[in-house]
Structure formats: C-alpha cells, structure tokens
Amino acid sequence: xxxxxxxxxxxxxxxxxxxxxxxxxxxxxxxxxxxxxxxxxxxxxxxxxxxxxxxxxxxxxxxxxxxxxxxxxxxxxxxxxxxxxxxxxxxxxxxxxxxxxxxxxxxxxxxxxxxxxxxxxxxxxxxxxxxxxxxxxxxxxxxxxxxxxxxxxxxxxxxxxxxxxxxxxxxxxxxxxxxxxxxxxxxxxxxxxxxxxxxxxxxxxxxxxxxxxxxxxxxxxxxxxxxxxxxxxxxxxxxxxxxxxxxxxxxxxxxxx
Numbered sequence: 472x473x474x475x476x477x478x479x480x481x482x483x484x485x486x487x488x489x490x491x492x493x494x495x496x497x498x499x500x501x502x503x504x505x506x507x508x509x510x511x512x513x514x515x516x517x518x519x520x521x522x523x524x525x526x527x528x529x530x531x532x533x534x535x536x537x538x539x540x541x542x543x544x545x546x547x548x549x550x551x552x553x554x555x556x557x558x559x560x561x562x563x564x565x566x567x568x569x570x571x572x573x574x575x576x577x578x579x580x581x582x583x584x585x586x587x588x589x590x591x592x593x594x595x596x597x598x599x600x601x602x603x604x605x606x607x608x609x610x611x612x613x614x615x616x617x618x619x620x621x622x623x624x625x626x627x628x629x630x631x632x633x634x635x636x637x638x639x640x641x642x643x644x645x646x647x648x649x650x651x652x653x654x655x656x657x658x659x660x661x662x663x664x665x666x667x668x669x670x671x672x673x674x675x676x677x678x679x680x681x682x683x684x685x686x687x688x689x690x691x692x693x694x695x696x697x698x699x700x701x702x703x704x705x706x707x708x709x710x711x712x713x714x715x716x717x718x719x720x721x722x723x724x725x726x727x728x
Contacts, residue, residue, distance in 0.1 A: 486510060495519055502529045511535060514569065518555075520544040525555075525564060527585045534592060535569040556580075563587050566594070576600060583610065592616055595639075601625045606633045608653070615639060618662075622646055629656050631676070638662060645669050652679045660684065664707075668694070675701045688712070 475488035482501040486493060489510075494517040495502070501524040507513065509532045516530070520542040530536065538553025548564065549556055554574075555564040562582040566574060571593040576583075578600040588594065590613045597611070601623040608630040611617055619642040622629065626646055631653040634640060641662040651674040657663060658681040668675075670691045677698040680688075687710040690697065702708055 491515070493517065495522060497521060500524065502526060504528050505531065508532050514538070515540060515553075518542065518545065518548060518550075520546075523547040527564075527587075530565050530568075531586060532590055533568050534590065536567040537569045538567055539565070551577075566591055569593060571595075574598070578602070583607065585609075586612075588612075588614055590614075596620070599623050604628070605630055608632055609635065611635075611637055613637075618642065620644075622649065624648065627651070629653055631655060632658070634660055636660075645672075647671055650674065652676060654678050655681055657681075657683050674698070677701065678703055680705060686710075 475486055476483060476496060477485040478499060481499060482503055483495060483499045483506050484503045486507050489512045491512050491514045493513060497519050498521060500521050502522060504526040506529045513533050514535055514537050516539050518539060518541045522545065539550045539555040541548050541550040547558055549558050553570060554566055556562065557564060560577060560579045562584060563580050564584050564587065566588050568591050573596040574594060575598045581602045588611050592615050594614050595616050595618050597620060603623055604625055604627050606622060606626055606629045609632040611634050612632060613636040615636065615638050617637045618639050621644040624646045627648055628651045633656045635655055635658045638659060638661050640660045643666060647669045649669050649672055654676045655678045657679060660683045663683050664686050668691055671693050672691055673693055674696045675694060677700055679701045681703045683705055685705050685708045689712040
C-alpha cells in the first residue's frame with residue numbers, strides 16, 4: 472500500500488494505485504497539486520483528521536469519483552453527501568467528478584474553490600444561492616451533461632470560459648444585473664439554441680459564444696461593446712438583432728463562420 476503513495480514531509484504528492492476506495496494514510500497533513508489526477512478506477516477518497524491543506528487541483532480528472540469521506544474530527548474539512556467542503560461550510564472545495572444528477576449548493580457557501588466543478592461529466596443541474604457577484608473563470612469547464620442553469624441574482628459578470636464545453640447546456644437564465652460576459656464563456660455550448668440577454672448588460676467579450684448552437688440573438692440597448700469574434704463559427708446563427716444604437720467595436724468579424 473505504501474508504495475502507491477509518494478509522501479514527503481507529511482505532504483502527499485501522488486497516488487499511483489488503481490484501487491476504487493483510497494484511504495489517505497494517517498499522518499498526511501497536505502495533499503499536493505495533481506496528487507490524484509487521472510485515477511480512473513477511483514470511486515471514493517477517505518480523508519483523515521490530520522489533513523489541513525488541499526491544493527485546489529489535487530483531484531482533477533477523476534471521472535468515476537463519486538464521494539469524499541472526511542473524518543469527523545478533521546478541523547478543516549467536512550463532507551456532506553460525498554461533496555467536500557471547508558468545515559465552517561462557507562467554501563466548496565470539490566464536487567466529485569463521477570457524482571450524477573442535480574446539485575443544490577448550500578446557502579451558506581460564499582466561495583467556490585477553483586476547479587471545484589471541472590470535468591464533472593454527469594452533473595445535470597446546479598442551483599446556486601444568491602451569494603455571488605461573479606460566475607468565476609472556467610467554473611463549469613467541460614460539464615458536458617449540464618443542461619440548465621440559472622445565474623443567481625447579484626451576479627454582475629460571467630468570467631472567461633465559465634461554461635466552456637458544456638455541450639448539453641440548452642437553458643440558461645441571466646439576471647437583470649448582469650454587466651459582462653467574458654471571453655469564450657459559452658464556447659462549444661452546441662445545444663444552446665437561444666439566450667435572452669438582459670437589459671443592463673454592457674459587454675460581450677471576444678469569442679463569448681464561439682461554436683455555440685445559437686440560431687438568433689437580440690442585443691439589448693445597454694450593450695456598448697461587442698468584441699471581435701463574439702459569435703465566431705456559430706454556423707446556425709442567422710440573425711443578430713441590435714437594439715442599441717451606441718454599440719462600439721462593431722467589426723466585420725463579430726459574426727464569422
């Protein structure tokens with residue numbers, strides 16, 4: 472068992488086994504970046520009470536991982552229904568990549584750690600409380616089964632790549648207070664046929680809807696910047712309706728395919 476773990480100075484650097492259930496050895500206090508990446512057989516990770524530090528990308532691309540189990544005496548982390556949180560329940564650490572279905576984020580959560588939802592291929596819907604002002608960069612990267620999402624009230628920006636490669640996303644609701652849509656936010660959202668952009672939106676960034684399934688879109692009066700290639704390679708897009716007369720950065724490559 473010990474040969475499967477690379478541990479130095481109480482830090483777990485890597486795991487090279489093929490077990491379905493892995494208990495992190497007692498005495499480990501930290502889990503390093505990429506420690507469990509691409510462990511294809513892994514379904515459950517058991518975290519002992521001594522672990523007090525976990526890199527945000529320690530569990531990337533474990534496509535069959537269904538749950539975390541944290542020792543109840545751990546002072547830093549806890550697990551509920553297999554999902555990994557900080558003990559005080561204000562931060563989400565990691566949603567297991569192999570966990571299926573709908574996820575309701577607890578109302579107490581105010582921070583989502585980077586890569587918490589990366590490559591969650593079986594996640595179909597996420598409901599978030601109104602505790603956020605941004606949908607952070609690459610938050611739902613390659614959540615290929617995510618079908619619907621409502622951006623919470625209070626969110627003012629969707630950052631770069633937030634929903635990139637969400638190929639099943641066919642329904643998204645944007646709040647009235649949204650101000651900007653980041654670069655490649657909806658790239659390769661091939662099931663997204665329509666989206667209602669809210670009044671108050673000011674910026675649609677470069678490549679925001681690249682290779683999406685949009686058929687038509689109406690840009691509200693409040694938008695002042697549609698950056699180049701915002702709708703690049705949207706092969707189904709036939710109509711872009713501009714309601715605002717003050718759009719800037721209108722170039723011939725806004726719509727290319």
